[in-house]
Amino acid sequence: MGKGFVQEVTAMEDDFAQWYTDVVKKADLVDYSSVRGSMIIRPYGYAIWENIKNELDHRIKETGHENVYMPLFIPESMLQREKDHIEGFAPEVAWVTHGGDEELTERLCVRPTSEILFCEHYKNIIHSYRDLPKLYNQWANVVRWEKTTRPFLRTLEFLWQEGHTCHVDAEDAKEETTRMLNVYADLCENILAIPVLKGQKTEKEKFAGADFTYTIESLMHDGKALQSGTSHYLGDGFARAFGIQYSDQNGEQQFVHQTSWGLTTRIIGAMIMVHGDNRGLVIPPKIAPTQLMIVPIAQHKEGVLDFAYDLKEKLSSIARVGIDASDKKPGWKFNEYEMKGIPLRLEVGPKDIEKEQVVLVRRDTGEKVFIPLNELDTTITKLLAEIQNNLYRKAVKLREKRTSVALSFEEFEDKLENHGGFIKAMWCGETSCEEQIKEKTSATSRCIPFEQESLSDQCVCCGEKAKEMVYWAKAY
Amino acid sequence: MGKGFVQEVTAMEDDFAQWYTDVVKKADLVDYSSVRGSMIIRPYGYAIWENIKNELDHRIKETGHENVYMPLFIPESMLQREKDHIEGFAPEVAWVTHGGDEELTERLCVRPTSEILFCEHYKNIIHSYRDLPKLYNQWANVVRWEKTTRPFLRTLEFLWQEGHTCHVDAEDAKEETTRMLNVYADLCENILAIPVLKGQKTEKEKFAGADFTYTIESLMHDGKALQSGTSHYLGDGFARAFGIQYSDQNGEQQFVHQTSWGLTTRIIGAMIMVHGDNRGLVIPPKIAPTQLMIVPIAQHKEGVLDFAYDLKEKLSSIARVGIDASDKKPGWKFNEYEMKGIPLRLEVGPKDIEKEQVVLVRRDTGEKVFIPLNELDTTITKLLAEIQNNLYRKAVKLREKRTSVALSFEEFEDKLENHGGFIKAMWCGETSCEEQIKEKTSATSRCIPFEQESLSDQCVCCGEKAKEMVYWAKAY
Numbered sequence: 001m002g003k004g005f006v007q008e009v010t011a012m013e014d015d016f017a018q019w020y021t022d023v024v025k026k027a028d029l030v031d032y033s034s035v036r037g038s039m040i041i042r043p044y045g046y047a048i049w050e051n052i053k054n055e056l057d058h059r060i061k062e063t064g065h066e067n068v069y070m071p072l073f074i075p076e077s078m079l080q081r082e083k084d085h086i087e088g089f090a091p092e093v094a095w096v097t098h099g100g101d102e103e104l105t106e107r108l109c110v111r112p113t114s115e116i117l118f119c120e121h122y123k124n125i126i127h128s129y130r131d132l133p134k135l136y137n138q139w140a141n142v143v144r145w146e147k148t149t150r151p152f153l154r155t156l157e158f159l160w161q162e163g164h165t166c167h168v169d170a171e172d173a174k175e176e177t178t179r180m181l182n183v184y185a186d187l188c189e190n191i192l193a194i195p196v197l198k199g200q201k202t203e204k205e206k207f208a209g210a211d212f213t214y215t216i217e218s219l220m221h222d223g224k225a226l227q228s229g230t231s232h233y234l235g236d237g238f239a240r241a242f243g244i245q246y247s248d249q250n251g252e253q254q255f256v257h258q259t260s261w262g263l264t265t266r267i268i269g270a271m272i273m274v275h276g277d278n279r280g281l282v283i284p285p286k287i288a289p290t291q292l293m294i295v296p297i298a299q300h301k302e303g304v305l306d307f308a309y310d311l312k313e314k315l316s317s318i319a320r321v322g323i324d325a326s327d328k329k330p331g332w333k334f335n336e337y338e339m340k341g342i343p344l345r346l347e348v349g350p351k352d353i354e355k356e357q358v359v360l361v362r363r364d365t366g367e368k369v370f371i372p373l374n375e376l377d378t379t380i381t382k383l384l385a386e387i388q389n390n391l392y393r394k395a396v397k398l399r400e401k402r403t404s405v406a407l408s409f410e411e412f413e414d415k416l417e418n419h420g421g422f423i424k425a426m427w428c429g430e431t432s433c434e435e436q437i438k439e440k441t442s443a444t445s446r447c448i449p450f451e452q453e454s455l456s457d458q459c460v461c462c463g464e465k466a467k468e469m470v471y472w473a474k475a476y
Numbered sequence: 477m478g479k480g481f482v483q484e485v486t487a488m489e490d491d492f493a494q495w496y497t498d499v500v501k502k503a504d505l506v507d508y509s510s511v512r513g514s515m516i517i518r519p520y521g522y523a524i525w526e527n528i529k530n531e532l533d534h535r536i537k538e539t540g541h542e543n544v545y546m547p548l549f550i551p552e553s554m555l556q557r558e559k560d561h562i563e564g565f566a567p568e569v570a571w572v573t574h575g576g577d578e579e580l581t582e583r584l585c586v587r588p589t590s591e592i593l594f595c596e597h598y599k600n601i602i603h604s605y606r607d608l609p610k611l612y613n614q615w616a617n618v619v620r621w622e623k624t625t626r627p628f629l630r631t632l633e634f635l636w637q638e639g640h641t642c643h644v645d646a647e648d649a650k651e652e653t654t655r656m657l658n659v660y661a662d663l664c665e666n667i668l669a670i671p672v673l674k675g676q677k678t679e680k681e682k683f684a685g686a687d688f689t690y691t692i693e694s695l696m697h698d699g700k701a702l703q704s705g706t707s708h709y710l711g712d713g714f715a716r717a718f719g720i721q722y723s724d725q726n727g728e729q730q731f732v733h734q735t736s737w738g739l740t741t742r743i744i745g746a747m748i749m750v751h752g753d754n755r756g757l758v759i760p761p762k763i764a765p766t767q768l769m770i771v772p773i774a775q776h777k778e779g780v781l782d783f784a785y786d787l788k789e790k791l792s793s794i795a796r797v798g799i800d801a802s803d804k805k806p807g808w809k810f811n812e813y814e815m816k817g818i819p820l821r822l823e824v825g826p827k828d829i830e831k832e833q834v835v836l837v838r839r840d841t842g843e844k845v846f847i848p849l850n851e852l853d854t855t856i857t858k859l860l861a862e863i864q865n866n867l868y869r870k871a872v873k874l875r876e877k878r879t880s881v882a883l884s885f886e887e888f889e890d891k892l893e894n895h896g897g898f899i900k901a902m903w904c905g906e907t908s909c910e911e912q913i914k915e916k917t918s919a920t921s922r923c924i925p926f927e928q929e930s931l932s933d934q935c936v937c938c939g940e941k942a943k944e945m946v947y948w949a950k951a952y
Contacts, residue, residue, distance in 0.1 A: 038547035071514035095574040099621035145575035
């Protein structure tokens with residue numbers, strides 16, 4: 001398949017990290033800038049983000065939320081109000097100390113997340129039970145002062161949405177926490193074709209300031225896990241720190257119960273590492289900026305380009321269609337659009353036109369089929385759905401293949417070393433065991449899954465009485 | 477019209493600034509935060525911005541541009557590269573000096589605009605004439621350290637889009653500068669119902685680093701002008717400073733010619749001050765988050781609410797419809813949706829249902845009409861179009877009424893004092909005259925309009941030979 005023209009990427013088996021870096025650069029997703037740890041999201045990368053954003057924004061609005069926009073800066077004194085929260089975030093915030101030529105009397109932190117500002121606002125606008133629930137979301141950039149960064153996966157600045165909600169009681173807030181985790185899972189599984197495990201973070205891994213954190217965890221091609229979205233139940237801790245109270249139906253003052261939840265540009269990193277291969281990106285059709293790329297063959301011959309443009313026009317009602325009529329050789333084009341992970345390629349040349357057919361090539365399987373023109377619409381629709389399903393199925397299979405059970409610590413180490421992926425193992429519930437596992441194996445607890453299994457009654461680390469099953473993995 | 481319930485705003489004739497502040501607060505567009513000069517854009521305000529954004533983004537993409545995302549921070553040394561640019565922006569940037577606990581070796585400025593970062597990127601990705609034009613845009617937040625701030629009009633942080641493009645030559649770049657000014661004018665006139673004057677900024681008022689700046693200028697209800705969007709031709713100044721070169725068809729190295737153009741959340745301030753009245757906001761139908769609000773009358777009576785919800789369902793295919801079935805009194809609801817500027821109100825009670833009719837009330841004229849149910853669809857569509865046109869016509873009339881010609885300096889002062897609005901007057905082209913006019917009258921040159929008139933041959937200020945006609949006004 002045009003071997004000679006291949007714009008090569010490092011094979012993922014040889015060096016997965018380098019493969020990733022090659023792909024994000026060669027597929028034109030990002031570029032580096034001279035701002036340390038910050039990336040430029042290029043048109044192709046941003047178009048993917050826009051599609052993810054549209055899908056998610058739609059779901060957020062459908063579940064009754066409204067978008068707002070909060071300030072970028074948070075005064076230092078305000079950040080101090082919730083103790084756990086500031087402790088968690090202080091080491092990784094950027095500080096603004098000067099405006100123009102003047103030194104500020106109070107430092108401003110560039111938001112790492114916006115609980116604080118939402119809380120201040122909620123205190124102003126919530127008075128009565130009639131004001132509840134308040135279901136807000138914002139699309140924004142946030143900054144976390146990371147030491148080591150990688151495009152999409154960990155950057156100094158990233159884009160995300162952050163939901164912040166207030167409820168009359170714990171029950172209502174907990175329902176919301178679950179609802180939004182399910183929205184994230186739906187987005188990942190049905191749009192991005194990324195299977196996820198749903199569960200709760202341990203105390204050690206939960207969000208700074210939360211009562212508990214729900215998470216969806218996915219598995220990358222190299223056997224490492226990636227936290228793909230989190231939904232936090234904040235209890236009334238922030239409400240007490242900020243005095244967010246309402247008068248209930250009996251006229252009594254009550255604290256609200258809150259949630260927050262976020263999904264970031266990181267998910268693009270997951271998409272790359274779940275579906276990509278040694279020829280580059282593989283983008284699930286539902287999220288692909290271009291679902292079908294038309295490559296005219298022998299386009300200098302009379303009628304070919306007209307025919308190709310005509311096809312593009314006709315097919316635009318059933319798919320997002322592109323055409324490359326540049327003077328590059330077809331082999332170059334094939335490689336470029338394989339690198340960019342475009343789900344379907346359509347080739348059409350003089351002979352095809354004569355035979356009233358075209359060639360369709362699937363990015364996921366490489367399969368090549370000749371399709372009569374009068375079957376083209378239905379075939380494209382069918383193939384796009386098949387590709388979407390196939391990517392999901394492949395990802396589920398990979399995860400299954402790379403999920404092991406460990407009943408002893410030796411087994412844990414062995415499975416992690418030889419299989420990678422998720423290790424299911426029982427845990428006593430003590431942070432000390434988590435820490436020991438991390439220290440000895442680099443694996444962290446990914447989640448306490450909602451779907452529990454009873455593998456044994458002993459903690460895989462200390463051998464004491466097990467409390468629950470945990471998924472463990474090395475993680476991004 | 478429910479006088480007793482009116483949630484009053486200061487009359488605009490009494491105190492326009494206070495009227496504005498009352499309206500933005502009482503229509504729930506914004507809230508203040510404890511971050512000086514930064515505003516919270518509330519759901520209703522943000523929904524308006526989303527509609528504006530969608531309309532503009534569509535136009536930006538249709539004219540061949542692609543969205544990207546650049547970093548928030550710019551290293552100080554990079555900012556120094558273009559002399560005029562840094563001189564213009566340095567006094568109003570926020571500086572990040574610390575990341576976590578560490579002091580940075582180089583300060584980072586929070587972007588006030590992103591020419592610098594786009595230029596650095598363009599240098600990396602542009603090599604050949606085949607790479608041109610590069611037509612990029614980004615939606616982002618920017619920060620300018622303003623002393624005095626007002627919601628939407630002037631805030632420390634604001635939201636905008638900024639286009640940045642590279643072209644093979646001056647001609648192509650100048651065409652782009654004009655094209656995007658026209659896109660802005662189209663958005664303002666046809667969507668926001670705001671008439672604009674198109675023209676060029678004087679040397680004194682142009683963008684720091686530009687060869688020239690095109691602008692659209694609109695007139696507020698109080699007779700002050702508001703710059704509503706700008707499009708800059710940057711020449712090859714940035715290209716030379718950053719070394720953005722390409723090899724042309726003869727293999728020779730050439731500098732690119734660039735443009736940049738931006739439109740901000742400020743335009744919401746314009747919409748408020750062009751269309752609003754003493755009952756609150758008036759939102760043009762094309763941009764209104766809710767175009768028609770259904771208020772059931774005597775909703776406790778059997779069948780009313782069912783009927784109202786049924787109507788909402790049916791009308792949703794022709795308009796963005798809301799319904800208020802809360803237990804507030806109808807009069808309260810009327811006032812609330814008048815304050816929020818919703819173009820049409822639909823009232824329906826038991827008697828209407830019996831007579832198979834509803835009541836429609838226009839926000840712009842207060843006109844109230846009874847409409848048979850079988851004419852409802854066509855009437856709503858017709859009325860929304862009429863309201864949109866009427867708002868535009870009214871704004872044009874206001875501008876005409878408040879545009880004067882001044883042939884002498886005395887006349888200039890007199891007209892400005894007694895009419896406010898735009899003063900058309902001849903100008904010699906010297907900055908000193910601009911400065912004198914500003915000093916003596918507080919009016920600034922708004923633009924040198926593309927549609928020139930020859931009012932006299934003398935500069936209105938110095939009496940020397942006039943070069944061109946300028947629109948002058950006090951401005952936001």
